[in-house]
Amino acid sequence: xxxxxxxxxxxxxxxxxxxxxxxxxxxxxxxxxxxxxxxxxxxxxxxxxxxxxxxxxxxxxxxxxxxxxxxxxxxxxxxxxxxxxxxxxxxxxxxxxxxxxxxxxxxxxxxxxxxxxxxxxxxxxxxxxxxxxxxxxxxxxxxxxxxxxxxxxxxxxxxxxxxxxxxxxxxxxxxxxxxxxxxxxxxxxxxxxxxxxxxxxxxxxxxxxxxxxxxxxxxxxxxxxxxxxxxxxxxxxxxxxxxxxxxxxx
Amino acid sequence: xxxxxxxxxxxxxxxxxxxxxxxxxxxxxxxxxxxxxxxxxxxxxxxxxxxxxxxxxxxxxxxxxxxxxxxxxxxxxxxxxxxxxxxxxxxxxxxxxxxxxxxxxxxxxxxxxxxxxxxxxxxxxxxxxxxxxxxxxxxxxxxxxxxxxxxxxxxxxxxxxxxxxxxxxxxxxxxxxxxxxxxxxxxxxxxxxxxx
Numbered sequence: 001x002x003x004x005x006x007x008x009x010x011x012x013x014x015x016x017x018x019x020x021x022x023x024x025x026x027x028x029x030x031x032x033x034x035x036x037x038x039x040x041x042x043x044x045x046x047x048x049x050x051x052x053x054x055x056x057x058x059x060x061x062x063x064x065x066x067x068x069x070x071x072x073x074x075x076x077x078x079x080x081x082x083x084x085x086x087x088x089x090x091x092x093x094x095x096x097x098x099x100x101x102x103x104x105x106x107x108x109x110x111x112x113x114x115x116x117x118x119x120x121x122x123x124x125x126x127x128x129x130x131x132x133x134x135x136x137x138x139x140x141x142x143x144x145x146x147x148x149x150x151x152x153x154x155x156x157x158x159x160x161x162x163x164x165x166x167x168x169x170x171x172x173x174x175x176x177x178x179x180x181x182x183x184x185x186x187x188x189x190x191x192x193x194x195x196x197x198x199x200x201x202x203x204x205x206x207x208x209x210x211x212x213x214x215x216x217x218x219x220x221x222x223x224x225x226x227x228x229x230x231x232x233x234x235x236x237x238x239x240x241x242x243x244x245x246x247x248x249x250x
Numbered sequence: 251x252x253x254x255x256x257x258x259x260x261x262x263x264x265x266x267x268x269x270x271x272x273x274x275x276x277x278x279x280x281x282x283x284x285x286x287x288x289x290x291x292x293x294x295x296x297x298x299x300x301x302x303x304x305x306x307x308x309x310x311x312x313x314x315x316x317x318x319x320x321x322x323x324x325x326x327x328x329x330x331x332x333x334x335x336x337x338x339x340x341x342x343x344x345x346x347x348x349x350x351x352x353x354x355x356x357x358x359x360x361x362x363x364x365x366x367x368x369x370x371x372x373x374x375x376x377x378x379x380x381x382x383x384x385x386x387x388x389x390x391x392x393x394x395x396x397x398x399x400x401x402x403x404x405x406x407x408x409x410x411x412x413x414x415x416x417x418x419x420x421x422x423x424x425x426x427x428x429x430x431x432x433x434x435x436x437x438x439x440x441x442x443x444x445x446x
Contacts, residue, residue: 002362002409003369003388040433045369071268076390076431096264098431120261121297123365123392167367197363220363250369250388 003250004214004242005045005221006235007199008228010035012081013052015061017229032065033072039228040075042235045250047073048101048169048223051081052144063095070096078126086115093120101126101169104142107149107156110163117164125167126199127160129153131186132173138186145173154189161194168194169223171201179205179227187217199223207233207241214247251444254289256316257281259306260296260328269430273440283315291322291444294329295430297392300352301340303328317345323422324443330417330424331395339395348417348424350400355410362410365394370407372415372427377404378446379416379423379439387435389415389427397426 010017010032017032036047049069051062059082066079079092080101089100106112106127116125130141131153138153157168170190172183182203190198197220200213204224213219227233239249253270255263257279270277270293277293278285286292294316296303307313316323316333325333332344337352344352355364371386391407397414399406405416407426417424423443429436 001370002366005368070265071271074269074272074431074433074437076428093261094264096268098262098265121299123297123367124261166365192360195363197367218361220368 001248003045003248004219005199006043006210006238006249007046007048007221007223008039008044008235009048009050009201009223009225010229011050011052011225012062012065014058015065018052033068035229036069036073036077039235040073043239043250044075044235045221046075047077049077049079050101051079053081063091066092066095066097080126080128085112086119089116089120089124093124099124099126099166101128103128103130106160107140107142107151110159113160113163113165117166122164122166122196125165126169127157127165127167128169128171129157129160130171130173141173153186154193157190158193161196165196167197167199167220169199169201172203175203176201177226178203181205181209182213182217182219182222184212184217187213187219191218191220197221204233207238210238211242211245211247214242215245251275251291252289253277253291253293253444254286255279256286256292256294256312256329258296258303258310258312260298260303262297263295265428266293266295266326266430269437269440273437273444275444281310281312286315287319289321291324292316292319293324293326294333295326296328298328299339300328300331300337300342300344300395304332304342304344307332307345313345317347320421322443322446325422325424326430327393327426327428330397330426333417333422333424334397337395347422348397348400348402348419350397350402350414350417352395352397354395357410359410365392366409367392369432370409370427372405372407374403375405375416377416377418377423379418379425379442380405381442382438389425389429389432389435389439391427393426
């Protein structure tokens, strides 16, 4: 049986791991490779590294880091942040990333999804969506949650699916950093309308939250950062718990 | 030990090179016939589309070269599928090392997504490739097409239906999953292939 995946997410700035709480206020959480290895040893199924540096110099540092991660880590990893065109994807895959995560660039120019899928295969293309509930329903946001768009979460996710995305990484901005659970209703809607895997993100605080994302939200994977970085939840303990709850994990 | 990796137009080759380095071997990535024939082990990895990769192999005469290799050869993912007779992916005739046809997953259940992406178990392992395995182990998969179980099946995985996780015939071995991304379990499989 295909296992539900647990994915720690590492935000990278200037070669170091940081984590934003509700997208502002950063606290340092260590060396990206050491942390990645530690997670892999504890049983993480994949890793996500997000480059939150904007400068050209920062991009270069991040690409070098991707090469080091690929040499040292023996589980799959996704990289994201600042991917705007096919050449960015090419550069990061060449450095050894298994998948790339695109967000704002895909909303600005949806054809990028088709291009990535046809050049490198759907399996490398993770479309990340930051969304929030508004009076008009779930709306997608750009630029790390700073800019609201007219796009509806469910319509956009379906379009990304149809254009050749390999996975949808959905972050609920309402739940992110609050630690009161994932957006399970929205997740369940995504799971029932998409033909590709859905990664739940935003809201993990306790182990039950992961169980609910898998059972109520029908997510294929769950992603979290600070609960892992600050040792509030151990991945091994989390998996033991999920196994006891009848969920297939590695 | 000299380990050669077949250089062709498939993606994701560097992760196999990195995995071999972690196992203490420095592989040679090459399409040079003499180097490939002379190597102690040959690995035929990659991700890609059946028709474009098969066309490339034919144009570069790597198709007959691979079939004629005598040392242990390990196909990975698309490498395994290309070693079969035919693939449903773009109706492609393949190398016909394994007498079996590659099919596309046809899920009947909403929970089964295509591609299968993630960790699944290998069971019924019967090969020195899985030496030291005493329980079903999880390995990492990313694929939309699969090889049905057949006489050459040496491990099975269940997704939509049971299918071949690995194949073996004479000096040819093949795995559908990615040992290079399957943590310590994958490294054990690579070591078993190098040691056998």
